[in-house]
Amino acid sequence: MLLLSNPLTRPPAWLRPVFPGSEWHGAPVGASGRPQLYLTFDDGPIPEETPWVLEQLAAYQAPATFFCVGDNLARHPDIARAALAAGHQLGNHTQHHRSAWNSKNTEYIAGIAECERNLELVRSKEELIPGAAAPSLSASRLPLFRPPYGRLTWPLLRLLRPHYRVVMWSLLTRDYDPGLAPERALRLALAHTRPGDIIVLHDSRKASRSLRFLLPRLLAQYREQGYEFAALY
Template identity: 55%
Template sequence: MHLFRMPALVRRLLPDCLWQMPASGPPTLYLTFDDGPIPEETPFVLEQLARYQARGTFFCVGDNLRRHPEVARAVVAGGHRLANHTYHHISGWSHSRAQYVQDVAQCQALLQELQPAARPLLRPPYGRITRPLARLLRPSYQVVMWDVLTCDYDPDFAPEACLAAAIRHSRPGSIVVFHDSVKASRNLRYVLPRYLAYFAERGYHFAAL
């Protein structure tokens, strides 16, 4: 079973997190990409976004930033936003607050060198964060969750079904999660160009957070 949207109860339990953007003005979608940057998949994403003058937000794993700074620089050069996905892609449920905050800070140090931000964005890996931890991070980070999870990372999820679900659940103001990862490659490469074409034809814009 695929959970494309977080239940309303979970959203109420984590009120300090950003779940979607206001649906005002031209219809806009906020595409986000987790787990990169990597040379195998991130350049493909950048090519697809450029075709539609789309801007996205890339939630980067710190260790990937360390290994592939040239890919991260290409993201910035494309007019996109870099954001924090922790250094080691760790869960906020299974690490101490001190360990988690340190891992986030380690990733942020690399991000600040590449693209300084007044108030950094953080997406918890797996969406796993506790309410006290979200409150602790709030003064320094905007914790970003999502309105639509494409589940592109699931190898048992057929590309056609992944696309149909992503389209069906998206609406103006949605924060949509894709993954620029090897694991998600099959679905990402099928879904993203068709998703962009579908909504561009309907007058949507694609903006960074």
């Protein structure tokens, strides 16, 4: 995610205007009148973590959005289809998880397009799963995109916005940070959570230690605090 010299649980206020039109939070209150949170997972799908994540989400009937790396989609399409069948959403996280700051615009856009083709292939085969839900991507809505590391440039943002909803975040769990103890990551996340937050976790091997500590506890404590979980659509 966003790599600053001092990574923050919440992005600083000055950062949002830098990427105009990007989404940093969702509706704070749902139709039920309860406060809402939006769970998102980056970098999967992989067999070591994503099925476990799906089990945790199912226990709380919590919908989520998985921003998938195209390379992982190509290797593990059945896991992505299982996420769709469970009612979750899939978003684009580029084909190779490369930083926009270190890529040519043409190469970066090509990586997004390749990932989108993998996503379309996964969705087109969704009906092969017994009991699959209806496809979670509506033809009338733009697909979702999150830039790796939260890094974009203004020219790329202008190119992407007509074709994608560019989704950032308002709460970063920092589960990828080996220098942050999982217990402290949990305290920080709970202390800084606000209604409408888009929360970032990672279904990746790098984040495994913190992810497996954080996710069940966040789900339980958010539910105890009266939050409900909502999809980005």
